[in-house]
Amino acid sequence: MNAGPSAAMQSSVLVLNRFYTAIQVMSVRRAFCLLWKQLAEVVTVEDGTYVAYDFESWLEVSDWRAALEQRSEHDDWIRGVNRDIQVPRVIRLLSYDRFPRNTVKFNRRNIFLRDENRCQYCGHKFPTHLLSLDHIMPRSRGGSTTWENIVCACLTCNVRKGGRTPHEANMRLFQKPVKPKRSPTLTHQISSAKYASWRTFLDEAYWNTELME
Numbered sequence: 499m500n501a502g503p504s505a506a507m508q509s510s511v512l513v514l515n516r517f518y519t520a521i522q523v524m525s526v527r528r529a530f531c532l533l534w535k536q537l538a539e540v541v542t543v544e545d546g547t548y549v550a551y552d553f554e555s556w557l558e559v560s561d562w563r564a565a566l567e568q569r570s571e572h573d574d575w576i577r578g579v580n581r582d583i584q585v586p587r588v589i590r591l592l593s594y595d596r597f598p599r600n601t602v603k604f605n606r607r608n609i610f611l612r613d614e615n616r617c618q619y620c621g622h623k624f625p626t627h628l629l630s631l632d633h634i635m636p637r638s639r640g641g642s643t644t645w646e647n648i649v650c651a652c653l654t655c656n657v658r659k660g661g662r663t664p665h666e667a668n669m670r671l672f673q674k675p676v677k678p679k680r681s682p683t684l685t686h687q688i689s690s691a692k693y694a695s696w697r698t699f700l701d702e703a704y705w706n707t708e709l710m711e
Contacts, residue, residue, distance in 0.1 A: 505574065506526065506574035506575060506576050506585050507525075507526050507527060507576065508526075509526055509574050509585060509692070510523050510524070510525070510526070510687060510693070511523070511524055511525070511526055511528075511529040511585070511586060511587065511588065511589055512587060512588045512589075512693075512696045512699060512700075513529070513538075513588075513589055513590075513591060514541065514588065514589070514590040514591065514699060515590075515591055515594045515595055515596060515597065516590065516591060516592060516593060516594060516595050517595060518541075518548070518590065518699065519597060519598075519699075520598070520696075520699045520700055521591075521594070521596065521597065521598045522598070523683065523684075523687070526574075526576075526585050529586065529589050532589065532591070533552075533553040533556065533586075533589065534553055536552065536553065536592075537591065537592060537593070538589045538590060538591050538592060539551060539552050539589065539590050539592060540552075540556045540586040540588070540589055540590075541586075541588045541589065541590045542586075542587075542588070542695070543695065543698050550590065556583075556584075556586065557581070557583060559584070560575075560581065560582065560583045560584040561581055563584060564581070564582045564584075569584075572691050572692045572694075573585070574692075587693065587695045587696065588695060588696065588699060602677065602678050602679075602680070602681055602682070604644070604645060606631060607682075607683070608678070608681075608682045608683065609631060609645075609648055609649070609650060610626055610629060610650055611682035611683060611685070611686050612645075612675075612678050612682045613649060613650040613675075615629060615650065616650060616672060617629065617650055617651050617652040617655050617672070618632075618649035618650055618651060618671050618672045618673065618675070619632075619649075619651055619652075619655035619658075619659065619664070619669045619670070619671065619672065620652060620654070620655050620672075621672045622652065624652050628652060628653060629650050629651065629652060629653075630650075630651055630652075630653060630656045631648050631649070631650065631651070632648070632649055632650075632651035632655075632656050632659060633647055633648060634647050634648070634649060634663065634664060634671070634675070635647055635663060636661045636662070636663070638661055639661075639663075644677075645675060645676060645677035645678070646675055646676060646677065647675070648675065649671065649675050655669070684696075684700065688700065
């Protein structure tokens with residue numbers, strides 16, 4: 499079954515620079531804005547060849563696929579006033595030639611993704627709103643805010659640990675925290691069949707790149 503309009507708008511679009519290098523992951527709304535302003539084009543891979551569509555031709559392709567009911571279960575569609583429009587998975591900026599930074603961003607979301615939303619003390623998985631971040635060596639004792647000293651913790655375990663080290667609190671880490679070698683965001687998304695088309699544009703070099711968002 500195809501995703502509903504709200505789910506479609508929450509999906510992501512991979513953005514390439516004009517050299518076909520992946521540089522960004524952005525929202526569907528922003529991607530359509532760029533297409534409508536003729537600042538970008540949709541890129542697909544058909545029979546091993548790159549095929550590009552401007553906004554008008556993409557609308558025509560969407561009409562054709564909708565008429566023939568060529569809708570994969572992994573596709574997203576947006577219902578317009580007079581037509582259904584398929585959400586593109588990849589777009590290419592027509593004049594942007596910069597490259598992404600070769601670094602993995604240190605932020606809350608990437609820590610949750612690295613730890614797979616699993617509390618690193620009790621080992622259970624939780625929704626994001628029921629997780630917090632914990633300094634293994636407490637900040638009050640000189641603990642740094644780094645990949646190696648920050649882990650996901652459920653609220654219960656965080657309170658239990660308090661301002662102590664895991665050893666002092668008689669708690670064990672589920673796994674040793676390390677800086678990811680690959681972008682947690684991309685690793686999470688690329689594992690889904692929904693974003694399988696991204697793999698064509700993400701070679702090994704870009705696994706080590708945190709794309710802008």
